Structure formats: C-alpha cells, structure tokens
Amino acid sequence: MPDIVFGLDTFGDVPTDESGAPVSHARSIRQLVDEAVLADRLGVDVFTVGEHHRPEYSVSSPETVLAGLATVTERIRLGSGVTVLSSDDPVRVFQRFATVDALSGGRAEVILGRGSFTESFPLFGYDMADYDVLFEEKIELFSQLLTEAPVTWSGTTRAPLRDADVFPKTEGGLSTWVGVGGSPQSVVRTARYGFPLMLAIIGGQPERFLPYLDLYRRAAAEFGTTEHPVGMHSPGFVADTDEEAVAAWWPHYRVVRDRIGALRGWPPVTRAEFDREVATGSMYIGSPETVAQRIARTVAAMGVGRFDMIYTSGGQSTSARLRSVELYGSVVVPRVRELLAERAAAAGSQEAVAA
C-alpha cells in the first residue's frame, strides 16, 4: 500500500484569545507559524494556507506566509490551498512559489484553483464574466511556465510573452496541484494538463465524489497524461474528547457559516445538519480515536492518496487550535496509518485464502 500523505490546511481564520475576543490579523498569522512549526515537529506531511480576501481570514498572500514558514520548519511540505490563479498573474505566482521552494529546500507546493469566494475579482480588477476564460488561459500559461524553459504565449487575459525566461529556476521542479470543488469540467481539465487533483469535500457523504475520481482516471487515460494519486480536503477538529471537540468548534463555525451563508441567501445552519456532518458527512470532529476511525474509513472508501484536514473554521480559540494540531500530528495520523495497515493486512489475508 502506498504511503498516504496527511496534511493540515487553514485559511488563517482569526482565532479568539483566552478572554473570547478575536485576535488581530497579525497575531492570527503568527499563530499559524506556531501551528506549522508544531505540525513539522510532529511529522505531519504538508501544511497549506488558502488565499482569501475577507475579514474572517488572515491569509490573503499564502506564499508570504509560506516564506516565513520555510525558514523555521525542516521537513513539512508548504503549500497554498488554494491560490486563486484566475485573479493573479501566472508569472508572478510561479516566481513567488519558486522563491519559497528555494527558501524551503524544495518543499514548496502550489494548489491552483478558481476559488469558492469571489472577492479577489473586484479587488484586482477582474470581471466575473471572464471567470472561465481567466482560469482556462492562466492554467495553460502556468503549465508552460512549469517547464522552466523560455515561454512564448498569447491570450486575452494578460500581455503576450515572447521567449520570456522566468526566474528563479527551481532545483527539482515546482510541485503543482489543482483544487476542484465538484465541477466535472474542472476534473477533466486537471487531467488534461496532467496535474494531480485535490478535491474539496466540505459537505455531505464523501463517497458522493467517487465518480469524480473515476472521471479523473478515465480522462487521464484518454489524454495520455499521468494519473496521479488524488487528494481530498475536509474540515475537522480534534480535542481530548468528542464533547470537547464539538464544544470548541461548533459555536465558532456556526457564526462564520451563518455570516457567509447570509450573503448567499442560505438560512442559518441547524444543529441537526451539523450533527449529521459529524456523524456521516464531511466534518471529522471529535476525540483522536473518533477522528482517526472516520478518516481511515474515508481514505479506504475513496482510495485517495492524500488527506488534508482544514482545522479552522471561525474563531476557535488559540489554545484549542494548538491542541488540535498536536493531537492530529501525534495521535490521529499514526492511528490512521495503523488502521489502514490493518485493513490492508485483512484484505491481503482474504486474498490469500481465496487463492
């Protein structure tokens, strides 16, 4: 069985301090550094920060945070989850991540996405009407930049390039994934470029996404591109007991969910909906054993090669967050590996019996 990659993911949500008050954006970013250093020490494989442009989140410039992390961590991979490529310049994205790659000794990774929020469009002067063409053109240019050879390119969304050489060069290539929220066209596009696929599964039963894994594999075979292991990311939170985890997560999650939901015309989230997500859906919340059992079950059912847990959603307290990272790295991940090995051994002995 190939080694499964386990990651932690955050948008740099603004946490609350011991008094229950939200901390500053600056302190939120320093909190991330503490959490990433802890995750690095505990052997978590990858730490990703996602670009947002809203008051609830402190990370608008992922690679600047990652540059900071690069020099204080040793082995953890450092990624964006996601970089909103549509409203950025592919040349600059490549340069910034190549720089993080240099600082971190080859540990940088970019996850390109269209983003589920749209604040970056007006902020950087893009029109939502160009949503599709912006991503289509920019991912095409980015894939050429990844060859690290001079690029000649023209399109409608930025100035043309003629034999443009882009620096710094990396030492081993820049690891690049594409984040997809469930659009089948996006899955096919990812396979067409031969990028690994990262599925955002943030609600409902994860098995619902199985057809997308199949689609990715079939499309890669049809295009003759490399079929990489598929990754998934889902929200989760770990505390010493199930009750503590729910108590630390739910009140804060509810506030941010309802604030963002109101903008989209959703009614408030109910406790019953939340409980269903925790029991059988896409929220991995509870004690280390509860969370490990649920992650192992999902990873086995989905056949994914990577699981990233989004460990913040709203103002979970600074101390609860650190504890969650600690338990994830020191207990949950080793336990999931153990459970997956047991499953593989059981399946192997059944095969031996059948033979």
Add this chain to the structure above:
Amino acid sequence: MTGAAADQPTRDSLARPVVPTTVAILGSGKLGTVMARLAVAAGQRVLVAGSGEPEAIRLILTVVAPGAEPARAVDAVEQADVVVLALPLGKLPSVPVEALRGEVVVDAMNYWWEVDGHRDDLDDPATSTSELVQRHLSGSTVVKAFNHMGYHDLDEGPRPADVPGRKAIAVAGDDAAAVATVSALVDAWGFDPVRAGTLHDSIALQPHAESFGANVEAGELEAMLARFAATERGAVVGAARAR
C-alpha cells in the same frame, strides 16, 4: 404586476399526469449531472447539453451519469417531453428560445451573484427570477422546481414513494397541466412534490427565503412556505410588491 395569485392551480389536479419519458437537461455542471443521474435511475431517456460540442461532455456523462446521452441543446429539446434548465441563471440568453417554444420548461436555476455578477434585475423582491425566465421564454410553459435543494442533498436524497423520510421538492407554476407534469417528474425522481403556488409566488423558494436549501419532508416544506409572508424576507417582498 398584480400581487394576487390568480392562476394558482388547484391542489388536486383532475387529470392524471403522464410521467415524462424523455428529459432534456441544459447544463452539464454539478447540478445538471446530478439531475441526469436521477433521470437515468427513473428509467427515463436523458439528453444532456453542455455549453460546447456534445463530444466535450461524452466522457463526463459516461462516468458520472452513465446512460445519459450528450446532445446539442436544440436536438435535445426537440426530442424531449420536458426540458430542465440547470445552468447559471446569467447564461439564460444562451438557451435556444425558438426551439423551446411549446415545451414545458423546468427552471432549477437561482440568482447567484458570485457567478452571475451583481444584477439588480435578478435581485428584485417584487419579481421572481422564474417570472423573468418565463418572460424570456415567452412561447414555453415555465415551472419552478428543484432550485431550493442543494445538489448534494438532491444526489443523496431520492427514495421510493413508500419509504418513510422521503424528502420534498417544491413546484411552482401558472399552468396546472405543466405543474402536474413536473410534479410527476419530481415523484419519479424520488421526491414528494409540494405545490408552491404561481411563478410570482416562487420568490418564496429563492435565496434569502427560509425554504432555500431545504432538505426536508413535505409537511415541513409546506409549513415553511405557509409562513413565508411572516418572515423577514417575506416582509421585504410584501413591501416591494405593495408599491
């Protein structure tokens, strides 16, 4: 526009509607492919049109909605008993208006500013978006349905008619026969149809209404719709329509 629900269909239609046997779905994204799966599971012939050439979505349908056939929008519409609009509302100008003449058209779309951009015409509490769709498709009979349930709930939700806990889908329209046809479609796809008045009334199914996102049984959905006028959003709509 008058505020009265003058043409509201009666609750029990006398004519027993015929379940559509061929369904055209315009839109091959998250919602369109989930609906294609529901229709295939119901034993219907399903034709799906995306924004490009049919070949561009053949692989997608083969994998995520096996049994559904890719088609050009005009060809799909021509062969269908009922046409489902499952594309972003802002893409409405791309649907073939003439080909849809005389057809029953299910409007499963919502105004979503993050996709469609900020559009005052689509965000007007005096007028439902389905009324605008009906005006654009003046030769078709538009029925609002399937818009209020999230596509993942729609995917996980279908159950046979006699299974407890079956979820409900609201159906709103001005033409009793078309509403009956779409209600039969809702039932065939594994949900209980709930009558939700006219297209004008269908604003009670849109974003900001209590029922938007509802994944509940028929009794609860009926109760939500019945108390719409008393909600904050209902008051905003009422005030806009009284002007």
